[in-house]
Amino acid sequence: MAKKNKLVLIDGSSVAFRAFFGLHGQLEKFKNHYGLHTNALYGFHNMIQSVLNTEKPTHVLVAFDAGNTTFRTEYFPEYKAGRSKTPREFTEQMPYLRDLLKGFGIAHYELANYEADDIIGTLSVQADPEKFDVVVISGDRDLTQLAKENVRVDITKKGVSDLKPYTVESIKEEMGITPLQIIDMKGLAGDSSDNIPGVTKIGEKTALKLLEEFGSVEGVYENIDSMKPSKRKENLINDKETAFLSKRLATIDTNSPLEIAIEDVEYKGADLKKLAEFYKEMDFKSHLSKLDTSELDEEKEAKRTEINFEVVTEVTSEMFTDDMAVYVQLLSDNYHTAEVVGVSWGNEDHIYVGAAEDILTSPLFKEWAENESLTKATFDAKQTYVALNRYGIKLAAVKYDVLLEAYLLDVKDNSNDLAAIAEEYNYHDVANDETVYGKGAKIKVPEDITEMHTHLARKVKAIAVLGPDLMEQLENNHQKELFADMELPLAKILADMEIQGITVNGHRLEEMREEFSARLKEIEQKIYAEAGEEFNINSPKQLGVILFEKMGYPVIKKTKTGYSTAVDVLEKLQDQAPIVEYILDYRQIAKIQSTYVEGLLKVVREDTGRVHTRYMQTIARTGRLSSVDPNLQNIPIRLEEGRKIRQAFVPREEGWKIFASDYSQIELRVLAHISNDEHMKEAFIEEQDIHTSTAMRVFGVEKPEEVTSNIRRRAKAVNFGIVYGISDYGLSQNLGITRKEAQQFIDTYFKKYPGIETYMHEVVREAKEKGFVETLFNRRRYLPEINSRNFNLRSFAERTAINTPIQGSAADILKVAMIKIAQALKESDLKATMLLQVHDELIFEAPEEEIPALQKLVEDVMEHAVELNVPLKVESDFGQSWYDAK
DNA sequence: TGATTCACG
DNA sequence: ACGTACGTGAATCAA
Numbered sequence: 001m002a003k004k005n006k007l008v009l010i011d012g013s014s015v016a017f018r019a020f021f022g023l024h025g026q027l028e029k030f031k032n033h034y035g036l037h038t039n040a041l042y043g044f045h046n047m048i049q050s051v052l053n054t055e056k057p058t059h060v061l062v063a064f065d066a067g068n069t070t071f072r073t074e075y076f077p078e079y080k081a082g083r084s085k086t087p088r089e090f091t092e093q094m095p096y097l098r099d100l101l102k103g104f105g106i107a108h109y110e111l112a113n114y115e116a117d118d119i120i121g122t123l124s125v126q127a128d129p130e131k132f133d134v135v136v137i138s139g140d141r142d143l144t145q146l147a148k149e150n151v152r153v154d155i156t157k158k159g160v161s162d163l164k165p166y167t168v169e170s171i172k173e174e175m176g177i178t179p180l181q182i183i184d185m186k187g188l189a190g191d192s193s194d195n196i197p198g199v200t201k202i203g204e205k206t207a208l209k210l211l212e213e214f215g216s217v218e219g220v221y222e223n224i225d226s227m228k229p230s231k232r233k234e235n236l237i238n239d240k241e242t243a244f245l246s247k248r249l250a251t252i253d254t255n256s257p258l259e260i261a262i263e264d265v266e267y268k269g270a271d272l273k274k275l276a277e278f279y280k281e282m283d284f285k286s287h288l289s290k291l292d293t294s295e296l297d298e299e300k301e302a303k304r305t306e307i308n309f310e311v312v313t314e315v316t317s318e319m320f321t322d323d324m325a326v327y328v329q330l331l332s333d334n335y336h337t338a339e340v341v342g343v344s345w346g347n348e349d350h351i352y353v354g355a356a357e358d359i360l361t362s363p364l365f366k367e368w369a370e371n372e373s374l375t376k377a378t379f380d381a382k383q384t385y386v387a388l389n390r391y392g393i394k395l396a397a398v399k400y401d402v403l404l405e406a407y408l409l410d411v412k413d414n415s416n417d418l419a420a421i422a423e424e425y426n427y428h429d430v431a432n433d434e435t436v437y438g439k440g441a442k443i444k445v446p447e448d449i450t451e452m453h454t455h456l457a458r459k460v461k462a463i464a465v466l467g468p469d470l471m472e473q474l475e476n477n478h479q480k481e482l483f484a485d486m487e488l489p490l491a492k493i494l495a496d497m498e499i500q501g502i503t504v505n506g507h508r509l510e511e512m513r514e515e516f517s518a519r520l521k522e523i524e525q526k527i528y529a530e531a532g533e534e535f536n537i538n539s540p541k542q543l544g545v546i547l548f549e550k551m552g553y554p555v556i557k558k559t560k561t562g563y564s565t566a567v568d569v570l571e572k573l574q575d576q577a578p579i580v581e582y583i584l585d586y587r588q589i590a591k592i593q594s595t596y597v598e599g600l601l602k603v604v605r606e607d608t609g610r611v612h613t614r615y616m617q618t619i620a621r622t623g624r625l626s627s628v629d630p631n632l633q634n635i636p637i638r639l640e641e642g643r644k645i646r647q648a649f650v651p652r653e654e655g656w657k658i659f660a661s662d663y664s665q666i667e668l669r670v671l672a673h674i675s676n677d678e679h680m681k682e683a684f685i686e687e688q689d690i691h692t693s694t695a696m697r698v699f700g701v702e703k704p705e706e707v708t709s710n711i712r713r714r715a716k717a718v719n720f721g722i723v724y725g726i727s728d729y730g731l732s733q734n735l736g737i738t739r740k741e742a743q744q745f746i747d748t749y750f751k752k753y754p755g756i757e758t759y760m761h762e763v764v765r766e767a768k769e770k771g772f773v774e775t776l777f778n779r780r781r782y783l784p785e786i787n788s789r790n791f792n793l794r795s796f797a798e799r800t801a802i803n804t805p806i807q808g809s810a811a812d813i814l815k816v817a818m819i820k821i822a823q824a825l826k827e828s829d830l831k832a833t834m835l836l837q838v839h840d841e842l843i844f845e846a847p848e849e850e851i852p853a854l855q856k857l858v859e860d861v862m863e864h865a866v867e868l869n870v871p872l873k874v875e876s877d878f879g880q881s882w883y884d885a886k
Numbered sequence: 887t888g889a890t891t892c893a894c895g
Numbered sequence: 896a897c898g899t900a901c902g903t904g905a906a907t908c909a910a
Contacts, residue, residue, distance in 0.1 A: 286887080539908055540890060559890070561909090566891065591892060594906055622902060624895085631904045634894035642893075667895090667901095721900065730900030791897045803901045807895090811902095839895040839902085 005058040007127050007262060008051060009120040011138035012044075012062040012108060016097060018139035019043025019160045020090045027089060029560075031790070032283040037089040041096055041282060047137070047160040048104055055135055061123065061265040062101055062108040063116035071113050072249055079249055081195050096282070103275030107265040114256045117143055121252035124151050127262060137163065142186070142194075145252060147171055147179040177211055187217040187247030196246045199239040201232065217247050304429050309344075309351040309457035313358045320368035323347065323399075325377040325463035328356075328387045329456055331443055333416075334629055335383045336498070336612045340390070341445050344456035348464045351457040360391040375399040377467035379418050379459065381488065382617060385495035400467030404487045407618035408479050409470060411781050416618075422462045425470065430458040479778050486777060487617065490815050493822045493834070494615045494625075501610030502632070502835045502845075505881075508648045509597050516593040523586045530579035537586055540565045553577050588641060596636060596645045603630050610652075615837070622808040623779045623815075624839060633838045635882070646883035651845040659832070659851060659878040660885040661858045662841035665690055666810045666872065667723050673868040674776070674805060677755025684870035691716040697752040698745060718745055722756060723806055725799025760802050767801035775808035776866070777816075813872070814840060817865035824857055843882065851878050 020040035023030060030039035051057075072079045101108050111119055120136055120143065127134050129150040136143055136153040144153045144166040154163035171179055188207035190198020202210075214220045221240060227233045236243070279288035312319070326345040330338035340356040343365075359365050368374060369388060377400035378384045388395045406413040406421045413421055419432040436455045437443045446452050474480050528534045531550070535542045544563035548555050556572050557564040567587075573580045603611050616626040627633040635649070636642025651658055663669075668690055672680040683693040688704075695707045695715035707715075714735060721731045732742035750757035764786075767773045772782045781804045786797035818837065825832060832846030832854045842862075846854050855876050862874045879885045 536908080538891095538906090541908075561889065564890085587892080591906080595893070595904095599905070616903095620902060624902060626903050628904065631894085634892090634904065636893060638894080662895095724901045725899095727899055729898065734900070792899080795897090795899070799900070807902060810895095841895080 005132045006055060007059040007123070007132050007134045007265070008055055008057040008061075008267075009123055009134065009136045010048075010051075010060070010062040011116045011120060011136070011140060011143060012097065013065040013116050014139035015047060015137060015156060015160055016040050016044050016094070017090070018156045019047065020087075020093070022156075022160050031793075032281065036096070036282075037093060038282045038284075040090055040093045041100060042284065043160045044097060045100055045284070045287070047156070047163075048100075048106070050161045051135075051137060051163075052104070057135070057267050059132075059262060059265045060106045060267040061119075061260075062106055063119035064108060064110040065115045066110045066112045069113065070115055071253075072115075076245060076249055078195050096278075099274070099278050099281075103271055103278045105268055105270045107260075109258075109260055109265075111256060111258065114253065118253040118256040119258060121146055121254040122256045122258055123262060123265075124148070125254045127151075132262070142182070142191070142250060143252070144171060145179050145182040145250075146254075153179075175208055177208065181211050181216065183247055183250050184211055184216045186250030187243050188220070190246055191250065194249070196249050197239075197242050198246050199243050200235040202235065206232070217243055304458070307351070307429070307454065307457050307461060308349075309346070309353055309453065311453050312352050312354045315352075315354070315359060315362045315364045317364055319352050320345075320364070320374070321347070322374045323377075324374075325400075325460045325467065326369070326384065326395075327379060327456060327459045327463060328360075328384055329452070329459075330383070330387060331437065331445070334614065335386045336390075336614070338387075340387060342452060342456050344453075344460045346457075346460050346464070348461060351460050353453045353456045356391075360388070360393065366391075366393045369393050369395050372396045377402070377463050379403050379463050380416070382491040382495045382498075382615075385492060386499060389495070389499055398488065398491075400463070400471060401488055401491065402463050402466045402470060403618055404491065405467070405470035405474060405483060408483055408487060408779065409473055409477070411618075411621045411623070411779075418459055418462060422466060425466060427462055427466060430462040431455055477778065477780060479780070482777050482779060486812065486815055486819065489819050491617060493818055494617065496822075497834055497836070498612050498614060500833055500835060501605070501608065501612040502843075503608075503610050503650050503652045504600060504604045505648045505650050506601060506604055506609060509601050509645075512644065512648075513593065513597045513601070516589050516597060520586065520589055520593065523582050523589070527579060527582045527586060530582065537583065538590065543583070547573070547577070547579070551577070551579070588639065592636065592642045592645065596642065600630055600645075600648070613836075620811075621781055622804050623775060623811040624807065625811075625837060632836055643883060647881045649882035650880070653847075655848055656845050657848050657851055657878045657880065658882050658885045659844045659846055659854055659858075659876065660841060660882070661844075661855075661862060661874050661876040662838075663810075663814070663862065664873040664875050666813065666840050667806050668719060669868065669870050669872060670776075670809045670813070671723060671756070671759075671806050672870045674809065675755045675759035676869065677753050677759070679753050680756065681870050687871075687873075691719060694719055694749075698748050714745070718749055721746075722749065723803060725760075725802035727795075727799070763805060764798050764801050767797070773801045773804050775805050775812050777809070777812040779808050779812060781808070810840065813866050814842075814862075817862045818842065820861045820865060821858055824861055828853075828857065830854060830857075843885070846878075 023039035023043050027037060027039055030037055030042055032038050098108065109119060124134050124136060124146050127150070132150060134151040136146055136151060139156045141155050144155065147153045147166050147168050149168065153166040155166060156162065157164050168179060171177065177185065185204065185207045186196055186198065188199050188202050188210060189204050190196045210220050214223050220236065224233065224236060276288060324345050324347050328340060329342040331341055332338040342353065343356055343359040344351060344353040346352050370393065375397045376395070378398055379401065380403040381398045381401040385395050402418065402421065413424055415421060417433055419430045422430050436446055436451060471480070474483050524537065527537055531546050535546055537543060541562055543565050547553050547565065548563050553573050553576065555563055556569045567584065570580045570584055600611065605612070611630055613627045613632045614629055616628060619626045636645050649658065669684055672684055679697065683690055691712050692704050692707045695701055695711045696704065698715060698718060699711050701707050701711065717731065717734050721734070724730070726746055728739045728743040728746060731745065732739045735742065763773060767783050767786050771784065772780050774780050783797040783801055785793040786801060788794045788797070814837065818834065821834060825834065830846065830850050830853060832844050832850050834842060834844050836843040842858065844854060859874045859876060863872045877885045
């Protein structure tokens with residue numbers, strides 16, 4: 001006989017409901033990027049996945065209830081009445097359950113006037129016991145009545161992936177009755193969840209006893225006369241009709257008029273593409289990453305068009321023309337040090353691929369790459385500049401950069417994976433790096449080198465196709481200048497800064513390491529003494545136990561996982577808890593030690609004594625840069641202890657200085673410009689201290705000298721709040737005042753600066769209408785959640801709508817300044833070099849005698865990088881180290 | 887891998 | 896009634 005089939009029948013409605021309440025405690029954690037709750041979907045998904053794995057079914061169907069009215073409500077309108085209203089957070093997920101099932105390739109069915117139970121019951125009896133084993137899955141124990149020799153019924157326990165199986169034997173063992181007698185039990189005992197009445201005063205226990213004796217509801221009433229007189233007997237007699245009605249209600253219809261048959265629900269496996277789409281939409285990131293995409297990739301691979309390319313070991317001049325794409329393959333992220341494994345170049349029609357050592361040593365290749373009049377397309381120009389520079393090649397005439405183009409089109413598309421970006425733009429002919437090279441520690445060149453060659457050729461083709469294609473879309477968005485005149489030139493400048501690196505005085509850091517290490521040991525002992533035991537101070541969990549359980553201090557704030565031990569919490573405990581002082585000290589020094597002293601020492605190049613960060617040009621949603629490996633944009637400055645780290649950043653030569661210039665209040669100036677608020681503009685034009693000016697207006701102080709430092713501090717917080725898209729709560733937290741007071745500050749502020757209020761309303765309104773906001777230079781950020789029904793998501797999007805044009809325009813301005821400074825330095829005969837950018841600040845190194853010229857050049861360019869309707873102000877300083885250039 | 891904490895603008 | 900300030904990256908712990 002052929003292998004037996006297995007039919008799995010799932011009660012979709014009840015399982016989804018169970019899944020929802022099973023994860024109800026974490027409702028707010030399960031939300032996708034546009035605010036849809038996903039907990040029921042998540043639980044349901046996991047249940048399906050585990051059932052598919054354990055049961056390996058040949059046939060699967062998910063049945064749903066069709067609606068609120070069924071044949072049961074026709075004769076008993078109260079059936080399932082009295083249930084509390086289904087939460088909206090649940091209902092909103094239901095439409096997506098269909099997408100999930102499509103992804104899994106599972107059939108679903110519902111039938112007007114029938115419940116899911118009836119569909120399942122009917123199919124379970126239709127399944128030929130000779131050919132089918134049947135598994136029924138539900139959250140509703142009623143369905144156990146369907147158990148038979150070939151039918152097992154699994155009922156969900158607490159979670160939904162946890163199932164308890166019911167078989168004929170186990171029901172007998174547990175309750176002493178047959179599956180069909182469960183109906184009789186409901187007839188007698190009723191079921192409050194379905195509003196099935198049953199007989200007065202009879203519960204499950206009594207019902208079981210009666211059934212043991214009389215077998216069925218019918219049996220009970222046939223023998224009712226022989227029963228001893230009792231209250232129970234009376235109830236049975238009075239509720240006879242109800243008992244039969246209840247039995248009828250509880251009986252699953254195993255003969256419902258289905259339009260489908262078992263053959264129609266054959267399970268043919270998941271549609272991985274749809275499943276992946278579903279995961280993406282729901283932000284099920286771990287599922288997405290676990291998805292065995294090999295099948296999917298194979299499918300895609302098969303669909304990919306043939307590609308013609310030539311593998312070459314030597315290059316000839318015919319291989320190079322104008323308008324070609326070029327790609328340098330590295331094996332890891334850090335292109336300063338990553339292994340270079342291959343090079344490909346060409347156009348849509350003809351592509352060359354070669355090994356790095358063959359191609360990058362060729363004078364002909366170098367000549368082409370450096371030729372100013374032969375244009376190129378790249379994916380990540382900056383990476384390509386740096387990688388080629390390692391071979392002494394100065395790449396020139398880059399015209400397209402697919403990574404930068406995609407970033408400008410939508411700052412969300414900042415994946416560094418060409419395939420992912422190509423997919424977004426409906427170009428499917430290139431594979432993921434991960435499928436070719438593997439991931440994590442296992443990244444390597446594939447054994448079959450042809451695989452890599454094909455991959456590299458496909459990348460070049462994708463770049464050649466997408467470069468001009470995305471450029472067209474940029475033009476539609478009026479972003480061509482943003483790309484061609486800002487981001488692309490900046491890539492080259494950043495590459496040069498990164499290659500240059502900044503010199504780090506390792507000895508100074510090592511001195512600090514010794515000093516901090518001694519201090520840490522000392523503080524550690526004091527903490528242990530106070531606590532009365534040794535523990536890991538770095539573990540918030542252990543620290544929480546010590547502070548709030550052992551020592552019994554009041555809990556100020558909780559996090560998802562336990563007690564919060566963040567600074568603001570500890571500061572509130574400082575008066576009553578001497579240990580807190582030590583913990584704060586410990587934290588501060590431990591941070592400096594691990595992140596800055598040790599972290600920095602780890603990345604100093606032995607041979608040159610420099611660190612070479614990588615500026616990420618396509619990460620920040622506002623258009624700012626970010627810095628990694630090491631991050632040189634968060635070197636301590638606020639506290640003296642940490643600030644000393646800056647003493648380790650020094651010029652590359654004796655007699656040189658570190659020179660730094662920063663924009664003063666650039667974000668508020670930008671706000672004054674775009675809001676055109678008269679009072680704020682006036683403050684800047686008249687060169688007033690902006691926070692003092694705000695303090696005078698908002699707190700009604702007459703003269704600047706009457707503004708106390710405390711009032712100024714408050715005004716400063718309000719100004720910050722404005723830039724962030726103020727909320728009364730946020731401001732109250734920051735200032736340690738009540739929400740009401742905070743709200744009053746805000747109200748007064750808007751009264752005194754009406755232009756700001758108008759701007760805020762206007763920018764939010766426009767964002768709701770267009771779905772995005774823009775900076776002064778047409779940098780765009782989409783805000784899909786700005787019209788969300790979810791308050792939190794919507795509020796967040798509204799604050800973002802306010803903040804992004806401010807932060808983003810400020811970022812644009814510094815980028816423009818950098819380009820102009822780089823140009824001016826090139827045209828001058830100064831040796832000065834631009835080294836770092838820290839959002840509103842630029843750091844240079846220069847021979848001491850150049851400092852006056854450099855200062856003039858940099859300040860002039862920065863102050864006039866763009867013309868706003870308020871002046872831009874720049875402050876500069878220089879010194880022996882970054883510490884001294886304050 | 888996610889959460890927490892903390893460094894910067 | 897809802898529960899937050901905007902934008903980043905790195906180290907550490909605890910699963």
